[in-house]
Amino acid sequence: MKTYIGARKLTVDGFWNEDESGASVLLSAVDRKDAADGKLRTLLFAWHKASWYGADIEEISIGERKLLKIPPLLAMDYLSSPQHVRLLQVDWTDRLGVLMQMAEHIRTALLNGWFAPDWERWNDEKRAWRMSIPEKEHAFSLQWDTNAQAAHRNGDIGIEHWISGAIEQMIEENEQAGSAWKAVSSASGEAVLRRKAADEEDWLIAIGLRKDVLPFRIALQLVEPAESAYWRLRPALQDRDGGPWLPIRFNEKDGGWEADTEDEREIPSEWLSLLVGKLAKEQLKWITALPELKAASNENELRERLSDNEAWNFLEHASVQLLEAGCPVLLPSWWEAVRTRKLRLKAKMKSSVGSAAQPMFGLDQIVQFDWKLALGDVNLSEAEFMQLAEQNRRLFHIGGEWVHLDPQDVTQIKQWLKRMGKRKGLSFRDVLEMHLRGGIPLDDSGELESELEAEVELNEHMTAWLTQLQQISEIPSAEIPPSFLGELRPYQHQGVSWLLFLRKFGLGGVLADDMGLGKTIQFMAYLVYIKERKLQSNGPSLLICPTSVIGNWEKELEKFAPSLRVMLHYGNKREKGEHFRDSVAEADLVITSYSLAQLDEEDLNLVDWDALCLDEAQNIKNVYTKQSTAIRRLPAQHRIALTGTPMENRLTELWSIYDFINPGYLGNINEFRKEVVAPIEKTRDEKMIAGLQRWVKPFMLRRVKKDPNIQLSLPDKNEFKTYMTLTAEQGVLYENLVADLLENLDKLGPMQRRGLILAALTKLKQLCDHPSLLSGEDKPAAWEIERSNKVARLLEMCEEIAAEGERCLIFTQYIDMGHQLKQMLEEKLGLPVPYLHGGVPKVKRDQMIEQFQNADEPCCAFVLSLKAGGTGLNLTAANHVFHFDRWWNPAVENQATDRAFRIGQTKQVQVHKFITLGTLEEKIDEMIERKQSLNDQVVGQSEQWITEMTTEDLRELFALRKGWLKG
Numbered sequence: 001m002k003t004y005i006g007a008r009k010l011t012v013d014g015f016w017n018e019d020e021s022g023a024s025v026l027l028s029a030v031d032r033k034d035a036a037d038g039k040l041r042t043l044l045f046a047w048h049k050a051s052w053y054g055a056d057i058e059e060i061s062i063g064e065r066k067l068l069k070i071p072p073l074l075a076m077d078y079l080s081s082p083q084h085v086r087l088l089q090v091d092w093t094d095r096l097g098v099l100m101q102m103a104e105h106i107r108t109a110l111l112n113g114w115f116a117p118d119w120e121r122w123n124d125e126k127r128a129w130r131m132s133i134p135e136k137e138h139a140f141s142l143q144w145d146t147n148a149q150a151a152h153r154n155g156d157i158g159i160e161h162w163i164s165g166a167i168e169q170m171i172e173e174n175e176q177a178g179s180a181w182k183a184v185s186s187a188s189g190e191a192v193l194r195r196k197a198a199d200e201e202d203w204l205i206a207i208g209l210r211k212d213v214l215p216f217r218i219a220l221q222l223v224e225p226a227e228s229a230y231w232r233l234r235p236a237l238q239d240r241d242g243g244p245w246l247p248i249r250f251n252e253k254d255g256g257w258e259a260d261t262e263d264e265r266e267i268p269s270e271w272l273s274l275l276v277g278k279l280a281k282e283q284l285k286w287i288t289a290l291p292e293l294k295a296a297s298n299e300n301e302l303r304e305r306l307s308d309n310e311a312w313n314f315l316e317h318a319s320v321q322l323l324e325a326g327c328p329v330l331l332p333s334w335w336e337a338v339r340t341r342k343l344r345l346k347a348k349m350k351s352s353v354g355s356a357a358q359p360m361f362g363l364d365q366i367v368q369f370d371w372k373l374a375l376g377d378v379n380l381s382e383a384e385f386m387q388l389a390e391q392n393r394r395l396f397h398i399g400g401e402w403v404h405l406d407p408q409d410v411t412q413i414k415q416w417l418k419r420m421g422k423r424k425g426l427s428f429r430d431v432l433e434m435h436l437r438g439g440i441p442l443d444d445s446g447e448l449e450s451e452l453e454a455e456v457e458l459n460e461h462m463t464a465w466l467t468q469l470q471q472i473s474e475i476p477s478a479e480i481p482p483s484f485l486g487e488l489r490p491y492q493h494q495g496v497s498w499l500l501f502l503r504k505f506g507l508g509g510v511l512a513d514d515m516g517l518g519k520t521i522q523f524m525a526y527l528v529y530i531k532e533r534k535l536q537s538n539g540p541s542l543l544i545c546p547t548s549v550i551g552n553w554e555k556e557l558e559k560f561a562p563s564l565r566v567m568l569h570y571g572n573k574r575e576k577g578e579h580f581r582d583s584v585a586e587a588d589l590v591i592t593s594y595s596l597a598q599l600d601e602e603d604l605n606l607v608d609w610d611a612l613c614l615d616e617a618q619n620i621k622n623v624y625t626k627q628s629t630a631i632r633r634l635p636a637q638h639r640i641a642l643t644g645t646p647m648e649n650r651l652t653e654l655w656s657i658y659d660f661i662n663p664g665y666l667g668n669i670n671e672f673r674k675e676v677v678a679p680i681e682k683t684r685d686e687k688m689i690a691g692l693q694r695w696v697k698p699f700m701l702r703r704v705k706k707d708p709n710i711q712l713s714l715p716d717k718n719e720f721k722t723y724m725t726l727t728a729e730q731g732v733l734y735e736n737l738v739a740d741l742l743e744n745l746d747k748l749g750p751m752q753r754r755g756l757i758l759a760a761l762t763k764l765k766q767l768c769d770h771p772s773l774l775s776g777e778d779k780p781a782a783w784e785i786e787r788s789n790k791v792a793r794l795l796e797m798c799e800e801i802a803a804e805g806e807r808c809l810i811f812t813q814y815i816d817m818g819h820q821l822k823q824m825l826e827e828k829l830g831l832p833v834p835y836l837h838g839g840v841p842k843v844k845r846d847q848m849i850e851q852f853q854n855a856d857e858p859c860c861a862f863v864l865s866l867k868a869g870g871t872g873l874n875l876t877a878a879n880h881v882f883h884f885d886r887w888w889n890p891a892v893e894n895q896a897t898d899r900a901f902r903i904g905q906t907k908q909v910q911v912h913k914f915i916t917l918g919t920l921e922e923k924i925d926e927m928i929e930r931k932q933s934l935n936d937q938v939v940g941q942s943e944q945w946i947t948e949m950t951t952e953d954l955r956e957l958f959a960l961r962k963g964w965l966k967g
Contacts, residue, residue, distance in 0.1 A: 009088070009089045010029060010088055010089070010091070011029070011030040011031060011092075011093065012027055012028070012044065012091070012092055012093070013027070013030050013092075014028070014079075014092075014093070014096035014099055015099070016099065016151070016162065017069075022165070023071075023162070023165040024070055024072065025070045025072075025075035025079065025099060026068065026069055026070075027040075027044065027067065027070065028040075028065060028066065028068070030093065040059075040068060041054040041059055041068055042054060042085075043085050043088055044068070044082070044085075044090070045078070045083070046083070046084055046085045046086075047085075047086070048083040050077050051078065056074065072164075072168075073166040074169075075103065076103045076107055076110075076162070076166050077103075077107070078103075079096075080100065080104040080106075098147055098150045099151065101143070101147050102147045102151060102162065105140070105143065105144050106162060106166055108140070109131055109133070110163075110166065110167070110170070114131060114132050114133050114134065115129050115130065115132050116130060116132035127164070127168065129163055129167045130163065130164075131163060214274055215239065215240050215270065215271060216237045216238060216240055216268075216271050216274075216278075217238050217240060218235055218236070218237060218328070219235070219237075219328035219329060220234075220236075220286060220327060220329055221233070221234050221235070221247055221330035222306075222311065222314055222315065222319070222329075222330070222331055223332075224332050224402065225397075230305040231306040231310070231311035232304055232305060233293075233302055233303065233304055233305075233306065234249060234260060235248050235279060235282070236248065236330055237267065246261070246265055246267065247259070247261060248260055256272070257272070257276075257279070280300075282327065283300055283301055286322065287299070287300065287301070288325070289318075289322050289325040289327065290302065290321060290322070293314075293318070308395045308396075309393060309394055311395060312394040312404070315332075315335055315339065316339065319331060338404050339404060341404070342451060343373055343405070343406075343409050344374040344375070344439075344453075345371065345372075345373055345413055345442065345453070346371070346372045346374060346454075347367075347370075347371060347426055347430075347431065347434065347454065347456045347457065348371070348372045349367060349368070349431070349458055349459045349462055350368040350370070350459065363427060363432070363507065363662055363663075363664065363665055364427050364428070365428040366426070367427065367428055369426060369431075369456075370382070371417065372457065373385045373413070375404075376401060377399075377401065378399050378401050378403050380398075382417065385413070388405060389405070389410045392407075393405070394406070394407070412452055413442065413452065426456075429664060429665055431456050431458075431462075432665075432695075433665075434454055434455055435455075435456045435458060435466065436694045437691040437694060437695050438455070438691055438694070439453030439454060439455045441453055465505075466698070469501075469698040470698055472494050472497075472498050472701065473494070475494070475497050475498055475501045477493060477494070477497050478497040480493070480496065480529060481528055481532040483528055483561075483563040484525050484529075484560060484561060485560050486521050486524070486559075488521065488522075488525060489518070490709075491710055492517075492522050492525075495511060495519075495522040495703075496525045498511075498701050499511065500529060500530075503611075503637075506637070506638070507699065508638065508639035508640060508641070508660070508662045508699065509640060509641070509661060510617070510640075510641045510642075510643065510646055510657060510658070510661060511523070511641070511701055512642075512644065512646045512700050512702040513702060513703045513704075514644055514702075514703065514704045514705050515644045515797065515800050515801065515804065515910070516718060516720070516880075516908075516910040517703055519642040519644075520552075520556055520615075521556070523543075523640065524557060524560050524564075525561075526611075526640075527541060527588065527611070528563060530610070530611070531564065531588055532563075537608065537637050538608055538610075539607045539608045539609050540584055540587045540588055540607070540609070540610060541588065541590070541610045541611035541612070541613065542589075542591075542592070542604070542609045542611070542612050542636070543592075543613045543615060544594055544597045544612075544614050544615070545591065545594070545615035545616060546593065546615070546616050546619065546792070546793070547570075547593045547595065547789060547792070548724050548790075548792040549615065549616070549722075549724065550568070550570060550593060550725060551723040551724050551917040552722055552724060553591055553615070554566065554568070554917075555721075555723045555917065556723075557589070564588040564589055565587050565588045565589070566587065566588065566589050566590075567589070567591070568590075568592075569584075569596065569600070570592060570596065572728075574596075575603075576603055577603060577606070580603045580606065580607075581603075581607055590607075592604075594619050594627055597630060597631050598627040598631070601630040601633070604634055605633070605634060607635075608635055608637075609634065609635060609637070610638065611636065612634055612638070612639050612640070613642065614631065614640070614641045614642065614643075614660065616642070616643060616796065617642060617643040617657050617660070618645050618653070620656055620657065621653035621657065622653075622656065623652055623653075623655065623659070623669055628656055632660045639661045639662070640661065641657050641660060641661050643657070645799075645803045645804075646702070650677075651676065651680065651681075651692075652672070652673065652677060654696065655669060655672045658699070662699060665699070676688070680692065704804075705907065711908070716908060716909065717908070717910075717911065718908060718909070718911070719913065720910065720911065720912050720913070721913050721925070722793065722915070723916075723922070724789040724792075724793050724914065724916060724917065725917050725918070726768070726916055726917075726918065726919065726960075727786070727787060727788065727789060729771055729787060730767055730771055730788070733767055733771060733774065734919065737760060737763055737764055737767065738760075738764075738959060738960065741757070741954075742958070744756060745954065757946060758946075758947060760958070764920055764958065765813075765886075765920075766814060766817075768790065768885065769788065769790055769791075769812070769814065770783065770787060770788040770817065770820070771788070772787070773814060780823075783820050783824070790884065790914055790916065791821075791824065793914070794821070794884060795825065795828050798828070798860060798861050799828065799829065801861075801880055802831065802860040802861075806860075806880060807852070807861070807878040807879065807880070808860065808862070808879075808881065808882060809862050809882065809896075810825075810861055810862070810882040810884055811865070811866045811883050811884060811893075812863065812864075812866065812884040812885055813867075813887060814885070818835050818837055818864075821884070822834075822835040822863050825861050825863070829861065831858050831860050831861075832859060833859075833860075833862070833863060834848040834851065834852060834859075834863070835863040836848055836849075836863070836864045836865065836868055837864070837865040838867060838868045840868070849875065852877055852878075853876070853877045855877065862875065862878065864899075866887055866892065866896055873899045874902065874904065875899045876900060876902060876905040878899075878900040879900060879905070879909050880900075880909070881899075881900050881901070881912065882912045882914065883912070883913045883914060885914070886914075886921055886924070890928065893913075897909070897911050913925075919961075920957055920958055922961075923957055924957070
């Protein structure tokens with residue numbers, strides 16, 4: 001009698017099931033199809049620890065029927081020894097009883113290792129296993145067969161998969177079993193072709209489950225042609241324990257196998273009886289893997305002879321297929337080197353190029369050369385290469401070496417040579433690029449995967465010349481004429497010699513020395529040299545610079561190169577058209593600004609300039625601006641760029657400057673973006689970056705202050721006077737202030753007169769800083785940078801200092817000026833700029849100093865009022881000091897400078913004193929320099945001494961020198 005779930009008796013049925021979710025045994029209660037959820041699982045697995053007492057058993061529903069889904073390994077464990085509620089009597093149906101007997105057998109087999117890979121059902125997607133019952137276990141084997149047949153009769157068609165499922169689950173859950181069988185799985189996966197070509201025994205040997213008892217192994221050997229024109233395939237034998245391979249051949253006369261060597265070796269006699277059967281199996285595997293190489297006379301054997309192209313296919317492809325099929329292969333020893341060896345196309349320069357008979361002038365000079373193709377140690381002329389290419393073969397024996405010609409490579413090279421033929425050869429630019437980059441790609445379309453490159457083989461003259469270009473110490477030192485009044489430091493002398501060396505060969509250069517290393521003085525010495533040596537072409541030289549430094553250039557030229565005739569092209573009354581061309585005829589140097597270079601492009605193009613120099617050349621870094629385009633179009637014999645920051649953010653900035661100094665050297669902008677910028681920005685490939693560095697290095701000379709050789713020739717503290725002009729607006733205001741002062745001076749008493757002079761002095765100094773400082777305006781729009789060349793120049797120099805990762809102090813006397821400089825610098829640099837003045841509390845002051853001195857804090861500039869920041873501070877993190885406006889007491893200024901130049905400073909300190917040309921700033925500076933009736937006693941702590949000057953002296957002191965007003 002059957003009872004319901006919950007009674008003392010329960011009848012359970014079960015069957016094997018396979019669906020999309022996998023294989024399993026399904027159990028159900030016969031009498032209660034709608035038992036409460038979890039009830040049957042609780043009753044049947046109450047004491048089954050392996051399933052966590054039923055927690056790991058999934059309960060599913062089919063219609064109203066509740067079933068328990070048990071995975072193969074767990075089903076084997078449970079059904080071989082059920083562990084249900086102990087007070088419950090469970091009856092198992094006959095069908096489930098058969099499965100329980102099979103579960104016992106599977107468990108015994110797994111514990112004894114009586115299983116093996118199923119050769120028939122194993123494939124790439126899924127492993128398969130079968131029972132492997134030892135012959136002596138007759139009873140066990142019989143029981144297994146009986147139960148398997150019963151299971152099939154009961155409808156359990158997939159019961160043979162139970163052992164596979166159990167083993168796979170065991171591999172997945174048991175780490176030790178998993179690592180062992182996954183290795184077998186890997187080996188068997190590699191041996192898929194072996195299964196197809198051999199019998200089960202071979203396959204088991206291949207995956208390491210059976211031991212190969214033969215005393216030898218067999219390989220297929222490819223033999224290169226000797227006296228015949230054919231390649232040969234032949235078997236070779238090797239002792240199981242290793243040793244040399246023994247090639248063999250079939251002797252038609254004797255009908256047996258023999259050694260195929262010139263020495264006395266023979267096949268060991270004990271191998272002969274085993275050889276025929278083993279060779280037949282190997283031949284079958286070879287034919288299965290390479291059906292296209294069947295012999296015409298016998299489909300069960302491979303062809304013995306191969307053509308050159310068939311041999312290449314065997315080397316490149318068929319040998320790999322054989323290895324994947326588990327067949328050892330012997331290839332010629334040179335093949336690995338030959339297959340990876342790429343054709344190298346070289347332009348071999350003729351011996352006369354670069355000599356006195358055929359000197360180089362400019363990048364567009366066509367170079368005489370011969371094409372040479374190299375494959376390893378084999379060199380081919382262009383004619384020899386073309387002759388080989390016509391044969392449409394891949395393998396050639398040339399000069400005692402085998403070489404491999406790839407058809408794609410051959411096509412590329414033929415196309416390249418055709419293009420070069422149309423261009424009538426290579427330019428000097430091409431030669432430099434090929435040499436410096438280590439080769440240039442033959443395919444610039446990006447469509448082919450080939451890595452072929454064209455290289456250059458320099459002759460003796462060009463090798464020596466390029467060594468000089470790349471190593472400045474090898475360049476002959478130029479003798480600087482005595483008419484240059486400055487004293488060059490050793491590295492500056494080298495810089496002048498480098499510029500002159502480039503000029504000799506019609507090549508431009510970027511002088512990219514750090515700020516403060518004297519780029520200006522090197523260019524001035526260069527100009528004096530070419531004038532004294534009469535090296536100039538028909539026209540003068542042209543200097544283009546920021547408006548803010550025009551006055552500085554004029555003062556420096558006046559001081560160091562007074563022999564040069566300098567003309568300024570600036571202001572509203574500048575010459576235009578034919579008058580301009582006539583007016584510059586007698587000049588040695590013409591100076592103009594970047595903005596005028598664009599506006600007056602048509603006028604500037606009327607002159608064939610000798611040298612064209614850009615100061616602060618980063619002004620043309622944006623290649624697409626009209627200013628940049630106009631300047632690059634100007635005609636010049638020699639082009640020079642001066643900049644401390646040749647590249648600030650993007651590689652295209654570098655291209656823009658190089659396209660100015662040597663047009664076309666880096667290709668056009670689109671080529672440069674595609675071939676250089678995009679790959680480097682995407683991958684940061686070190687090889688590509690190194691290639692670009694080699695490419696640009698010969699035409700850029702960059703020295704930094706921290707270089708040991710530079711440090712040796714620098715003083716610990718270097719002072720510079722930086723001159724700038726008033727803007728037109730400042731000039732008008734300045735003259736009005738002076739006129740008012742002079743008109744009222746003689747109408748006042750002594751005390752009032754002194755007060756008026758001091759007030760005018762303050763106003764004029766404020767005006768030199770910025771017009772808004774004088775008027776007291778505080779709106780941001782009123783503080784435009786363009787209204788003051790002082791402000792513009794300070795921001796430019798601070799940008800360069802920030803780019804170098806250095807720091808600076810900026811001293812000003814005026815609180816409002818300090819606030820404005822702080823805001824402008826923060827906006828320009830994107831960094832915090834502290835401002836220390838008398839109103840800053842001590843705690844805040846200490847915090848500012850600590851942050852500025854901390855190298856980890858982001859900072860570049862520190863603005864200080866001269867009185868608050870002039871004494872008692874240690875600011876050695878800075879190595880630049882700016883005196884934005886002057887305090888006419890050298891001792892006071894030196895005290896401020898010593899905030900940076902003191903014990904603890906590890907760098908050279910550069911002091912920049914800003915002076916506005918034509919104003920009282922310049923005149924008082926000259927008076928202090930000349931010490932005309934002024935000394936430390938007279939020039940005291942204040943400017944009272946100025947009030948004691950006569951009206952005529954004051955007129956001379958305050959009057960604006962019109963020559964310096966640029967409008």
